[in-house]
Amino acid sequence: MAEDFEARIEQYRPELLAHCYRFLGSVHDAEDLVQETCLRAWRARDRYDPARSSLRTWLYRIATNACLTALETRSRRPLPSGTVADRPPLDPLVHGGEATWLQPMPDALLHLGQSAGAAVDRGSLRLAFVAALQLLSARQRAALILCEVLAFSAAEAAQILDTSTASVTSSLQRARVRLRQAGVLEDQVAEPSQAEQRACVERYMKAFEHADIEGLKRLLSEDVLMEMPPVLNWFTGRDDYGRFMGWVFAKAGTRWRLVPVAANGQPGFAAYNLGDSGAFELHTLQVFTVTAAGISRNTVFRDAEVFASFGLAPAIEI
Template sequence: MIDEDFEARVGPHRRELLVHCYRMLGSVHEAEDLVQETMLRAWRARERYDAGLASVRTWLYKIATNACLSALQGRARRPLPSGLGGPSDDTDAPLAPALDVPWLQPFPDALLGDPAALAIRRGTLRLALIAAMQVLPPKQRAVLILRDVLEFPAAEVAALLETTPAAVNSALQRARTGLEGASPAEDDVAEPGDDAVDALVDRYIHSFEAADVAGLVALLTEDAVLEMPPVPLWYLGRDSYGRFMDRVFAMNGPDWRMVRTAANAQPAVAAYNRGDDGAYLLHTLQVFTVTPQGVARNVVFQDARVFAAFDLPPVLDAGGGASG
């Protein structure tokens, strides 16, 4: 049993450790398991903790990072569809899910608490960046996160990973090279809370609920990306996006409700489609990358585990409220 004194020391670090493990693993559920594993390992090693060698926070990051590295041994990376091959030109292609792929999952902003308190620097939790990180070898990924995101000194990272500062600096350089061009520049991406972003997402919601494909397309950048894990297809450009949305409304009807949320410090919506009984059934979670030019990417998740992580009600009543 974990005593109150131990919990008082480690408890304040749980949220940031969850974010750290998510960055390493690309899965909210696995990150939660690894945080629990970290706390159990810390409890077992509490008598050996030396405050003269490291702060409690640094000690916990060492345990968590090494737990993640152990968990990643022999595992396939977690991709998005755009990381597996080129875009499709066929917007009528079968929407067959690839259930054998361990897809990247989004992170609910509700789990962040106060992002400022967790030092969630602008852009460091974006889906595109997390997806790019998954391509890196696990140790390079760890070094990149500890040095560039969390800003641990090289010597401290070396101690965490039981290596040398020179090896840390070398791994960091290789990791930075591996990420070049992997995601939009920081200044090119807007985030929730910006009035212009909120207004654009409101217009997207209005157009979607009206099944107005032309209105949706008008809000996109010219090279907008649409991808839909666990379906491995993805589409590039306004034309393909629009043709696919024509298919969505033809298949599912024009009656939708959208509920605002946020994921990976990006705007997001839950989409509900009206069923035969008049209730609106949870269909997808959509996570937007918004730039000054419009919506540059929409990652559309249709996964019960993702819905559960975001605590999304499975049904809205005819008035748009949660049901059941």
Template structure:
């Protein structure tokens, strides 16, 4: 390839947000995804002289490098779960003990997507329930599904990326879809549109939470709503237990909370600050049918940094 025609680092850098989302889907960790994106861009820059634009677009070529970097990183790694992936729902009055030895799933700030080719598709493939379900798949099945269903690469290109055959890719996809169907309707989140009223629901949730209006907040919850609180392994199921836990929060931490809207994992989220202005947790919502179906509350102020949120207000 003519040196003058070689893509430069700036060309690769334009895909950073796209690659970050891809590596996050594979790993479930924003921290590790950032490291692997940097590794991907360095590998691409060093191999730029071997890049052939007639065989693949820069985006496909970069995703091939990133996927293989992720597969290397996943060897021997434990999956990153949410609490609901570790056991049955618990008691809203149970002790809140963090399980710091668990490599928990991390949230993804939408602002880090940059300008991907298809923003709506990128965001759909970032929903927490889907990311958690992807962690159930063996690494190569996970890669095949992400490349085919999220990035929508043709099966032949996926086979190229994975150094495999189209038949093998299709077999991996079939097994992956079977596993995910057993985990719930998460595949629908790849293509289904978001609830058009989700922002209004979360705005009402914000107002009720700040006002400590438990009845108003409870009316926004689905009957089978789930509340998860990593790094606490406890999770709750059902409107009544959710309500009891919120009542417990106000008893333990008082009222006067301030919530700041952000976007995480392709949907609305709220950063919660206690009455004394300290960062407390990031609440990421799943809304359907005009009701909150799931709230994953990352009870770790360390998650505020990647969202550009201050540690205190």
């Protein structure tokens, strides 16, 4: 009986991982809280009453409240574009110091594209959307995720949060206003198919490997945004993007190896450039938002914890 209950819980792990990640913006923290959720559920299995709620709703209640407790002692994880003003592309790079930034989530951990990940909504995992969630208070975040992403009614969300329907409705309204002010609403981004997005990024990769700045610019939307946590610098526009890439190639050279990755339901790649050791050394992980107008966002990560979550080799031999 206990083994059967554990197996029933396990089938919800990918969507619970996505749920905790939306709250916390950290792969490691989300994995810890999913483990805590499953352990709490297993220990309380004799108290679960299927007449009162489905197993899925019961698990989301445990996970949501675990996330809210965790947020009491954890700082928000935004992206630089949500916290500081933009800078010219050739300004000196400024490190964010001790700030904690949003991390990308490997698609492989959520089993996206497989039956186990079918319940996970790709759109609600986009980096820009998850970054915007980090700007909300914990209760606003909970209301928006439960009602807008998971489609629970306000009454169901109130039951999960052990509060009133009126309180959930108020938090939800405030959250919507805040996201509208940030210019990000989860259902506003029109995306090409997954295959079209990957094909666009593959063309970008070819231009990148040839240090073809004009080729890169042709694949960008007019208002493209690039940011690079933990660096505070970020900027928008094709021309500034091109200027920055010219600086990158001048500083890091033009010999690269690129390895495709998938994160947050979005295409990307890990970039390795030729180092003094004679091997191609891990440089950055880049995640792209692709729209009908072209690549509208490139979020560039240079963080050891992020590299580890994707299982990236530190170097590639020639």
